[in-house]
Each structure stands twice: as structure tokens, then as C-alpha cells.
Amino acid sequence: MSRLKSAIPALIPxxxxxxxxxxxxxxxWVRSYxxxxxxxxxxAMIESxxxxxxxxxxxxxxxxLGFLMSTVTGIAIAVFLSSSRAIQRAFYPYAVFFQTVPIIxxxxxxxxxxxxxxxxxxxxxxxVSIFPVIANTLTGILSTEPAxxxxxxxxxxxxxxxxxxxxxxxxxPQILTxxxxxxxxxxxxxxxGEFIGGQGLGSVVDVARTQQRVDKVFAAVLLASVLGLALxxxxxxVSYWTLRRWHASEQ
Amino acid sequence: MNAARVTVSGPAxxxxxxxxxxxxxxxxxxxxxEHFDLEVRAGEFLAILGPSGCGKSTLLRIIARLxxxxxxxVAVDPDADRFQTSFVFQDAHLLPWRTVLDNxxxxxxxxxxxxxxxxxxxxxxxxxxxxxEAEDRYPAQLSGGMRMRVSLARALVAxxxxxxLDEPFxxxxxxTRFRLDLRLRxxxxxxxxxxxxxxxxxxxxxxxxxxxxxxxxxxxxxxLDRLLELPERNEDLRLxxxxxxxxxxxxxxxxxx
Numbered sequence: 001m002s003r004l005k006s007a008i009p010a011l012i013p014x015x016x017x018x019x020x021x022x023x024x025x026x027x028x029w030v031r032s033y034x035x036x037x038x039x040x041x042x043x044a045m046i047e048s049x050x051x052x053x054x055x056x057x058x059x060x061x062x063x064x065l066g067f068l069m070s071t072v073t074g075i076a077i078a079v080f081l082s083s084s085r086a087i088q089r090a091f092y093p094y095a096v097f098f099q100t101v102p103i104i105x106x107x108x109x110x111x112x113x114x115x116x117x118x119x120x121x122x123x124x125x126x127x128v129s130i131f132p133v134i135a136n137t138l139t140g141i142l143s144t145e146p147a148x149x150x151x152x153x154x155x156x157x158x159x160x161x162x163x164x165x166x167x168x169x170x171x172x173p174q175i176l177t178x179x180x181x182x183x184x185x186x187x188x189x190x191x192x193g194e195f196i197g198g199q200g201l202g203s204v205v206d207v208a209r210t211q212q213r214v215d216k217v218f219a220a221v222l223l224a225s226v227l228g229l230a231l232x233x234x235x236x237x238v239s240y241w242t243l244r245r246w247h248a249s250e251q
Numbered sequence: 252m253n254a255a256r257v258t259v260s261g262p263a264x265x266x267x268x269x270x271x272x273x274x275x276x277x278x279x280x281x282x283x284x285e286h287f288d289l290e291v292r293a294g295e296f297l298a299i300l301g302p303s304g305c306g307k308s309t310l311l312r313i314i315a316r317l318x319x320x321x322x323x324x325v326a327v328d329p330d331a332d333r334f335q336t337s338f339v340f341q342d343a344h345l346l347p348w349r350t351v352l353d354n355x356x357x358x359x360x361x362x363x364x365x366x367x368x369x370x371x372x373x374x375x376x377x378x379x380x381x382x383x384e385a386e387d388r389y390p391a392q393l394s395g396g397m398r399m400r401v402s403l404a405r406a407l408v409a410x411x412x413x414x415x416l417d418e419p420f421x422x423x424x425x426x427t428r429f430r431l432d433l434r435l436r437x438x439x440x441x442x443x444x445x446x447x448x449x450x451x452x453x454x455x456x457x458x459x460x461x462x463x464x465x466x467x468x469x470x471x472x473x474x475l476d477r478l479l480e481l482p483e484r485n486e487d488l489r490l491x492x493x494x495x496x497x498x499x500x501x502x503x504x505x506x507x508x
Binding site for chain 1: 340
């Protein structure tokens with residue numbers, strides 16, 4: 001309950017902004033074809049609720065799947081990179097490629113490879129969200145205190161044991177930071193993928209745009225943000241459960 | 252599933268003798284230790300004193316075999332047991348995601364000792380150090396002094412024959428430091444292990460050790476190697492004039508350059 005109460009300060013700017021915008025549009029200060037009145041957005045949400053509900057379900061599934069894949073793959077790649085400096089130098093630059101590739105440009109390529117539909121959308125979410133997982137996990141694993149590594153060596157721990165019992169738990173706060181960033185990116189990746197080749201909120205935005213239905217565009221974008229927030233919130237919950245007894249960030 | 256590869260048993264296992272011959276260590280063109288010779292008898296409590304940067308921490312890590320010397324050798328006698336050396340750092344360095352009990356049991360866990368046995372030994376070690384009630388707490392909930400006690404318990408849980416300490420109590424307040432010094436000395440007497448204690452503090456060295464080695468400012472050269480002529484250590488030692496006399500000798504060696 002206190003967690004809900006702590007969300008109230010965040011809602012206040014939103015309510016103020018919404019109210020001001022409503023007034024501004026009604027009075028005529030802001031053109032409604034540029035920014036629709038919040039009431040119009042709300043009405044669009046109600047009118048198209050079935051369509052939007054289906055869309056958000058589709059996008060959620062794709063974003064979540066892409067995110068889970070990038071979590072597992074990203075962590076595995078980071079573990080691999082952490083094994084030696086030579087391997088890092090050889091392969092890390094290619095991981096950076098995932099950071100810099102413009103997804104909007106390669107999305108058509110993904111359609112060619114995976115066809116129209118969920119596979120492309122998931123691939124898009126994956127490509128966009130994997131790099132923060134790799135980068136943060138790698139930093140976390142490599143940042144283990146030398147004294148602790150010495151301690152493990154002193155008692156004959158193998159490289160694998162040290163990874164599992166020391167480096168990985170020590171890296172958890174850093175990994176979760178990476179996941180927080182990746183979660184939002186996964187939603188963006190999914191939406192972009194849907195623009196080009198899929199159903200879901202991205203498709204709703206695209207179609208509504210061509211129909212000049214700005215209110216519907218806003219409605220879909222708002223729902224996409226809510227989805228991003230929900231994923232972010234889930235990571236925070238995981239962080240709270242796993243770190244609460246020992247890490248400063250949760251105390 | 253968890254077969255015990257190693258069983259640690261017996262109270263006092265005694266200490267090991269060390270023989271360092273011609274040890275040399277260079278870090279990036281800088282000779283940290285030039286040519287170091289030292290013999291340590293089994294069961295001795297040796298203090299190594301010296302200014303910052305004199306190589307004493309490096310020396311300790313070489314003795315622990317965490318670092319290989321560039322020249323020379325460290326002989327340990329007997330060299331039978333694989334895991335007979337323990338190290339206590341200046342920071343407690345506990346694993347924050349584990350309870351005090353799991354932290355204390357860590358060496359045994361890494362050595363492959365079964366759960367029941369390692370928890371029993373960890374509890375015994377914590378009890379000896381006065382932290383029996385804290386076993387379910389997490390390091391974040393402990394004070395600095397308590398964390399250092401856990402670190403000490405962890406160092407003793409595998410019944411080492413060689414205990415190396417690198418300025419372990421430097422970050423603690425004076426009273427806690429004094430209490431831990433006393434306790435360490437008591438534990439040493441009970442178990443008869445060999446202790447090498449690196450410190451900045453002359454008073455601590457004089458209180459704890461049988462023998463003190465003073466290192467020069469550079470290259471780990473030995474300036475003084477002395478058996479301390481002191482009575483049995485207790486809280487009143489500081490009132491004994493011999494204590495002050497020894498401190499004066501050590502101070503003299505450290506000051507001249």
C-alpha cells in the first residue's frame with residue numbers, strides 16, 4: 001500500500017499537464033490536429049478498445065519475448081566475453097554493432113528474413129535491446145573486487161565456481177541496471193518492427209497516422225508507454241526481491 | 252550430491268615453517284622487493300612493520316602464493332595440506348548477498364566440505380569470535396568491527412596452519428582493535444599456528460608478536476629483525492616498562508633511513 005502511495009507524486013505532473021492541455025485545446029491555443037485534447041484521446045481509447053486491447057496484447061507478447069531472449073543471450077555473451085581479454089578484444093566491437101545499428105533501416109531486412117508477423121517483431125525487439133544487457137553484465141562481471149577473487153583462489157575455486165558463486169551475484173545490481181534499459185528498448189524495437197511488418201500497437205499507430213486520426217495515434221502511443229512502464233516496473237520488482245537484503249540501492 | 256572431498260578435523264594442527272630465499276618482485280620496471288631472505292619458525296607470531304609502499308603487502312601475497320615471485324622461492328614446511336593458508340585483508344571483504352554463517356563457511360564450501368559439517372564448524376568459529384547470535388544477519392547489518400570478526404572467523408574456519416593478516420584492524424576504532432588484538436593472540440596460543448601480521452602500528456606489533464621485522468622504505472630490505480623480550484600479553488602489558496622499551500627500539504629502526 002505504501003508503494004502505491006509513493007506513486008502519487010509522480011501522478012501529479014501528469015494530471016496537471018492533462019488538465020492544462022484539455023483547456024488549451026478547447027480554448028483554441030493548441031490546434032487539435034497537432035495535439036488532440038486528452039478527452040479526445042480518451043474517447044478514442046474507449047471507441048477502439050477491442051482493437052487496442054488486442055494490439056497491446058500482441059505488442060506485449062512480442063516485446064516480452066524479445067526482452068527475455070536478449071536477457072538470456074546477452075548474459076551468455078557477456079559471460080563468454082569475460083573469459084579472457086583476447087576474446088573481449090576480438091568480439092566486443094561486434095557487440096557494439098547492436099548498439100549502433102539503426103533499427104528502422106534494418107527492419108525491412110528482418111521482414112525479408114523472417115517474414116511478416118511476430119518473428120520479425122521479436123527479432124526487432126531483440127536486436128534493439130541486447131546491447132545494454134551485454135555491456136552492463138560484462139562490466140559487472142569484470143568489476144569483482146580483486147581481494148575477493150584472491151580469496152576464492154586461495155581455497156582452490158575453479159573459474160566456473162568463481163563465476164557462479166562470486167562474479168555473477170556480485171554483478172547482479174549492474175545486470176539489473178542493464179535490464180532496466182533493455183526493457184524500454186525492447187518495447188521500442190517491437191513497435192518499430194510492427195510498423196514494417198506486423199500487428200500490434202505499432203501497426204495501429206501506422207494505420208491511424210495514414211487516416212489522420214491523431215487522437216488514435218496518441219492513444220496507441222500512450223499505451224505503448226504504459227507497456228514500457230510495466231516492464232520497467234517488473235524489473236524493479238525483481239531487483240527489490242533479489243537485492244533487498246544486501247544492496248545499498250534497495251535500502 | 253555434495254560429497255565431502257575434504258574433512259577437516261582436530262583442534263590445533265600446529266604451524267608451518269617458512270623459508271623465503273632470494274625473493275624478488277618487479278612491477279613494471281619498479282623493483283618492489285629486491286632480494287628477500289627470511290626464515291619463520293613453525294608457530295611463530297611474526298609482525299612485519301614498515302612504511303607505506305615498502306612492499307610488505309606484496310610480500311604477504313607472495314607468501315600466500317597469490318603472487319609468484321620473479322626470482323627466488325618460498326618454501327613451506329610441511330607443504331602437505333593444500334588449503335592450510337588463510338588471509339585476512341584490511342577490509343573484511345564479506346560476500347554481501349550471503350548471511351554471516353554462509354560467509355564464515357565459505358572456505359569449507361569451496362574446499363568441498365559437506366553442508367552439515369561446514370555449518371557446524373562455521374558456528375564454532377563464530378562462537379569463538381563472539382558472534383554466535385549474528386549468524387543469520389547480513390553484512391550490511393553489521394558494524395565494521397563485527398564484519399572484521401566474521402572475516403577472522405572465516406579465516407580460522409578451515410583450521411589454517413598459516414595465518415596471514417594485512418593490516419586487518421587498521422580501519423577499526425581503538426577499543427575494538429585492542430579487543431581483537433587480544434583475541435587474536437589468544438587464538439594463536441590455543442592453536443599454535445604460524446602468524447604473519449603486517450601492520451603500520453608499532454604498538455600493535457609490539458603487543459601481538461614474538462618477533463618483529465622492520466622493512467626499509469624501498470625494495471623490502473630488512474632493517475631490523477628482533478625477538479621481542481616481553482612477558483605474557485594481557486591488558487596490562489602497556490603498563491610494563493619493557494613494552495615501552497621495545498616500542499622505542501622498533502620506532503628507532505623505522506625512523507632512521
